[in-house]
Amino acid sequence: MTDMPATPRRRGAARTEELLQVTLDLAAEVGYAGLSIEAVGRRAGVGKHTIYRRWPSLSALLLDALSRVWTSDLDYRDTGDVRADLREQFLRSGLALSSPPIGPVYRAVIAEAQADSMLRATLHERFLATVEQSTLDRITRAQRTGELTAEANLEFAAEVLCGTLYYRSLLSTRPIDEDAVDGLLDMFMAAYGTGN
Amino acid sequence: MTDMPATPRRRGAARTEELLQVTLDLAAEVGYAGLSIEAVGRRAGVGKHTIYRRWPSLSALLLDALSRVWTSDLDYRDTGDVRADLREQFLRSGLALSSPPIGPVYRAVIAEAQADSMLRATLHERFLATVEQSTLDRITRAQRTGELTAEANLEFAAEVLCGTLYYRSLLSTRPIDEDAVDGLLDMFMAAYGTGN
DNA sequence: ACTCGATCGGCACGCTGCGTGCCGATGCTG
DNA sequence: CAGCATCGGCACGCAGCGTGCCGATCGAGT
Numbered sequence: 472m473t474d475m476p477a478t479p480r481r482r483g484a485a486r487t488e489e490l491l492q493v494t495l496d497l498a499a500e501v502g503y504a505g506l507s508i509e510a511v512g513r514r515a516g517v518g519k520h521t522i523y524r525r526w527p528s529l530s531a532l533l534l535d536a537l538s539r540v541w542t543s544d545l546d547y548r549d550t551g552d553v554r555a556d557l558r559e560q561f562l563r564s565g566l567a568l569s570s571p572p573i574g575p576v577y578r579a580v581i582a583e584a585q586a587d588s589m590l591r592a593t594l595h596e597r598f599l600a601t602v603e604q605s606t607l608d609r610i611t612r613a614q615r616t617g618e619l620t621a622e623a624n625l626e627f628a629a630e631v632l633c634g635t636l637y638y639r640s641l642l643s644t645r646p647i648d649e650d651a652v653d654g655l656l657d658m659f660m661a662a663y664g665t666g667n
Numbered sequence: 668m669t670d671m672p673a674t675p676r677r678r679g680a681a682r683t684e685e686l687l688q689v690t691l692d693l694a695a696e697v698g699y700a701g702l703s704i705e706a707v708g709r710r711a712g713v714g715k716h717t718i719y720r721r722w723p724s725l726s727a728l729l730l731d732a733l734s735r736v737w738t739s740d741l742d743y744r745d746t747g748d749v750r751a752d753l754r755e756q757f758l759r760s761g762l763a764l765s766s767p768p769i770g771p772v773y774r775a776v777i778a779e780a781q782a783d784s785m786l787r788a789t790l791h792e793r794f795l796a797t798v799e800q801s802t803l804d805r806i807t808r809a810q811r812t813g814e815l816t817a818e819a820n821l822e823f824a825a826e827v828l829c830g831t832l833y834y835r836s837l838l839s840t841r842p843i844d845e846d847a848v849d850g851l852l853d854m855f856m857a858a859y860g861t862g863n
Numbered sequence: 864a865c866t867c868g869a870t871c872g873g874c875a876c877g878c879t880g881c882g883t884g885c886c887g888a889t890g891c892t893g
Numbered sequence: 894c895a896g897c898a899t900c901g902g903c904a905c906g907c908a909g910c911g912t913g914c915c916g917a918t919c920g921a922g923t
Binding site for chain 2: 502503504578579581582583584585586587588591592594595599623624626627628630631633634635637638639641642643644651654655657658659661662663
């Protein structure tokens with residue numbers, strides 16, 4: 472009579488990994504509303520301590536879960552055509568932001584962040600600023616190659632580009648479709664493009 | 668022995684008014700974290716039914732409270748200089764968005780909206796789209812007077828302008844200061860200004 | 864191989880807020 | 894001044910939070 476559990480219990484670092492995955496699965500299935508420490512624990516068959524030992528709060532867990540799936544695809548291609556590269560990346564990011572599991576987890580973090588300015592700073596630092604920086608890098612290269620005017624203040628431009636996408640996907644009810652991206656890029660290129 | 672209450676009880680419409688004010692006061696004092704139906708009821712010396720009879724949820728109450736203080740100052744001036752008019756309005760809105768009671772209430776609504784797509788639609792319709800429309804009206808006039816190029820797609824432009832402000836004040840940790848507004852307007856005018 | 868300590872799952876607690884139901888009082892309307 | 898909608902107060906069951914304690918389980922060091 473083997474009442475060995477199918478999988479042996481408790482593993483330290485491996486548990487951490489598993490909990491992050493369970494969080495993402497939960498987010499994909501039930502969305503933000505169903506995300507709670509209790510729900511993650513229940514789903515993973517885990518005591519709440521096992522979660523609290525690793526993360527001080529639900530927000531911290533969500534941030535780590537987000538890192539797991541958001542780190543890739545951050546970098547822009549560089550085909551030499553800055554407009555095309557931005558377009559491709561914006562459409563890709565827009566899709567990711569509106570699909571599970573990234574969409575629900577992002578929404579959850581943003582909701583929590585509204586009540587917690589520390590979390591807001593962390594969110595900005597670990598995600599938003601990183602995305603802006605990656606955009607800034609790409610358009611700075613374009614400025615060097617003469618695709619963009621030398622006078623352009625690219626730091627603000629990167630913020631405007633990314634901010635508009637976040638605004639549309641998280642606060643507005645409109646999708647990030649080709650029209651939206653093209654409209655945004657029309658304005659950006661009209662402002663700072665050299666026509667090369 | 669007059670145990671008359673200082674103020675006579677219960678008044679129907681006047682209670683509604685009072686509850687909205689209490690909500691704003693609470694938001695200004697304790698921020699989003701302290702906003703709950705119970706807290707508003709406690710503060711107003713009111714049973715929860717009195718609130719639930721008027722609003723189906725905390726979000727609905729918050730939206731109405733927001734209307735009370737956000738309706739004014741929505742319209743742009745029209746001095747004939749579109750850049751100056753936008754600049755003034757953006758700085759005013761930016762200040763309002765980051766101060767009590769509007770800031771905390773706005774944050775609270777946005778947090779709730781992340782878990783409720785219906786609320787997100789209502790938020791967008793009653794506030795975000797209204798602000799965008801008002802911006803669109805102003806820049807459309809500027810296009811007619813020749814301050815902006817005829818080819819500009821102003822609908823997207825209005826979204827980019829407003830979206831950037833919301834992004835900065837609600838998701839970023841940066842303030843909406845003169846530099847930010849000037850950077851945004853630099854890009855907008857570089858794209859669509861005629862130099863008139 | 865065996866011991867010992869860290870980690871584990873499970874259960875319980877008190878606290879807060881939600882949304883609803885019921886009560887007796889209060890005050891406006893007719 | 895009578896009748897009734899509205900009111901404040903209290904209670905309920907439910908859920909999640911963050912913490913404390915228990916005995917089981919695993920794995921590191923000998």
